[in-house]
Amino acid sequence: MNVALTRRDILKNVAFGAGASFFTPLLGQLAAHAAGQAPRQRVVFVVQSNGMSPRHLMPSGVERPKSGKMSNDRLEEVTLKDRELHAALEPLTPFKDRLALVQGLSGRIALSDHSANLGALGCYPANKGALAQTIDVALGEANPGIIPHVGLGILERPEQTLNYQISAAGPGKVAPIQCSPELAFKSLFGSVTGGASRQAFDRRTNLLDFMAEDVKRAQAAVAGEEKQKLDSYLEAFEALRDRQAKIDAIQNDLRKNAPKLDDKFKKPTECNRLEAQFEIAAAALITGLTNVVTLSSGGGGQQYIAFPELGIPVGGHHYGHGGGVPGKTYEDCFVTVRQFHCKMIAKLAQTLATVKEGDGTLLDNTLIVYLSDSGDGHHPQLHEWPVVLLGNLGGKLKTAGRYLQFPAYGSKNHRTMANFYCTLLHAVGKPRDKFGVNDPGLKDLDQTGVVAELLA
């Protein structure tokens, strides 16, 4: 990733994209289906900063106390059929029969001001760094594509290219969210673009080969345990080298499906950047580059995005504190920004639904998890952590048009985000009954296990 994308690169890419049909079923996937293998499951996390009001999840006809504080001690469920989604979620209406709107799961262990950071996807304290693997990386590992986990996102300024506050590969190991669409494009599709990006891809292959050789030489000088110690370093280079080969093997698919480097890439406005990242995510899923993507919009610390194109030229902190903009109250701002994100999610779902897979489409084997790294608000309480689920992961989850209000915090049937993440691990065939760190505020509650009502 050295020189800026040249005009020549872009023209070339446009040429590639133009000739290709975007929605081609992939031969590999057809073959897998023919061989009777279960289709790959895909999971997309969409993590948006600044909290998600529980009210945005409430469809028409559903009420909650004025105080906002729930006290139900049993699951309350209504169907979304014949109900209208809240204006904030309106763009998801075409997918209503694939939606589950989940309320009442808590995540108090990650409580912090403005963002739970890695604790949002990790279920652990917000300000202690990477205490453990986050759920997105865990799912990627359970169900690896060529690249087990891809992180894409945006931050306020285009030159902030990496966000390390959303995902973690393990204790002490943050995983990157690539916040420059241009760099993300190069690193995922650079091998088929020719020009500087292809050069960088080939140099990386050479570097990985060289390093594997270099570690082998070092190994030749040692014996026993020291040799084994270097095995792990060697295997890392070999695995990354193997990734290069696999990417080289799907060059045709990559060419056909790589996003077009159009205006979205050339004019790095906030909306364009986010849309570009969603397109890259779609292409990465379709080509099998990865099965798990995390898409973040701001997030971590006080990282908010202003969306001038949506008429909101101020960051989320402003309307988080009740400030409006001309013509819009703070709540209007929240709704407008959420609508935009829902539009992106709907478009992604739409794209995946056009790719055939087995007897259905790629979307049938996908789950999109939409939440905020700051839980239920700008200043969250995390007694509940609203989550929008779209898709059922190949029939593993029960998400067909449900609004679910889980038992309130402190009641005996209460469930947490950790239980939800365990549910996802069960759904991808890597069951786990404990995730992250227990909430000490729930010491009388058994915090292990799944959210049974979500599993098919």
Place this chain on the structure above:
Amino acid sequence: MFKPFLTAHCVRCHGPEKQSGDFRVDDLTGDPAKDADRLLAIREQIRAGLMPPGRETRPDPADVRAIIAWTTVRTGGLAGRQPGQGNLIPHELLFGKPAPTAAATPGRLWRLSPDGYLGFLSDLGKNKALPGIVQPFTLEPERGIKDFAGLYTIDEPSTEILLRNAELIVEGQTARQNGVREFVVLMDPASPPTRAQLEAAVAQQFKMALGRTPGADDVTRFLGLYERCLKVSDSPGAVKTMLQAVLLRTDAMFRSELGKGTDAGGRRLLAPDELAAALSLALGDRREAGIMLAAQKGELATREQAAVHVRRLLDDPKFDKTRILKFFREYFDYANALTVFKDKPKTFVHEPRQLVADTDRLVLHIVAADKDVFRQLLTTEVSFVNYAVGKNKQTNQDEGKPGVVLNPNNNKGQQGIEETYGLDRWPAEQPAKLPDNSRLGILMQPSWLVAYSTNFDNDPVRRGRWVRDRLLGGSVPELPIGVAAQVPNDPHRTFRERLTVTRDARCWKCHSKMDELGLPFEQFDHFGRFRTTETVLDLEATEKNVDKKGKSLGPVTREAVLNTAGTIADSGDAKLDGPVKDPRAMIRKLADSERCRQVFVRHAFRFYLGRNETLADAKTLQDADRAYVESGGSFKALLVSLLTSDAFLYRSVPVASTTTTPGGSR
């Protein structure tokens, strides 16, 4: 002797008929290599007194000692690999009688520590880390000494971080602004570099990343990488890849301690460059220029030359010896006060950060005086109290000032941090003498007491375990799986009373090694404040505390009698065993003990050698202890002894192949 012992005490449950716990002892092969795991398990069970179980006939104590010694020798003194297992080698076998010869350390690769990686970045001239660079490495989260050479390697997620970091570092190095001159000139795609320029660039990157010049073979290989990249890329790109590769080398990410120096009867001295790095990183986080230069000039080839440099580094105020404070932090573990969450007290300020800073300062103060260091650490009557250093705006001089200052406008009668130390105002003279008969040394610093407390209470069990492990050199087995350890939550009883649950025979086997050593610290509350009574709930008064309608008006407390007595038992030194009336009496006794001092030396060995001691290290330990005693308790003398010991300087496993340059590190 071993067979009859097993037959008498073990075989009935761990033999042909029954294999309790899936363990049998009747079919040991006699080959120590094959039996090692089982012998270590037998030793541990017998040593901890867990086997034979209580209902069986007790073995004769003399037999027990003999079996422990025999199994230890038989397993070649194998110690556990984990830092917490160092004490598995019985103290008597290390210090019981003069040891004849000092052992070397096996050749090894020691992955950089997280701080070592930051030091590596500094050596590359990146004092202020570039944006986007992140830490690739971690250490074990357990308490105690953490950075053992045998524990760490580099896995795939770390490698991905290293690759991205290397890319970012080289981007910075090749940028026109503030780049490295030798690299920047190679960034013009129109004028491809000459061979001489490339060689200079490789040499420069080696110098910065590894502190040495590359061998001819290295240069050829790195230029080979450049050539291969040039086939697929422009020349600036190829140069960058070549420069990244140097940063990822095994010998950049691992400290190479293979022993490539002169052969000395089956073992080898560390080569000068290995030794220079080893000594620099023993004391600090980055390579020290003077010692690297000495290595290059061939002036680091003997024990005496090494000693000269160790003394020089210890006396050089400009060399940042971060690893001295780090040792004491890991030995005492008081910095864990930062990780114990407590509700904000209403009547006083609890600021663990300041408490830890005060103890850091006290440790450095005692280490700087360098007299009777171990005893001072345990028994000093002075302390830093809410102390920070800032510039006096008038004199422009650094001077002491309160660390945490209460906001007078926002303070509702809260006491400052001084109160936690038992003082009613901030002392201008620091370190300050604390109130008589209140607290002594690090183990009665509020930071340590908080580090060994829980959210709501003291933690006498872990405090006692600390004393057992780190002063008496004993060990306590881990909590058995399936035991839910819980002190009953009876707010009307003192913590000592509540802790009597551990007196149950099943628990007491292990708890007898801990509780009585931790209970004297009940002298303090769980914020580390000195007390003479313990506040408990008054059940009767609470019941009566109701309004006319019988509605409760809230809990009422009473002051219960405080008992600070404890017992030192089974310490391994009969002179130490016996009752103690309070924590000060206990600590004074322990501070005077030869055994405790030697256990401290053992911990220093583990920290600075990056491994547990084995039986073969007896002489190294005895020499270090002697150096400490003969110097009047100088920690520096202890360090010089350890860092110039055979264990530090020599490697026992010869390099497998001398024809291949190991990792090309010559």
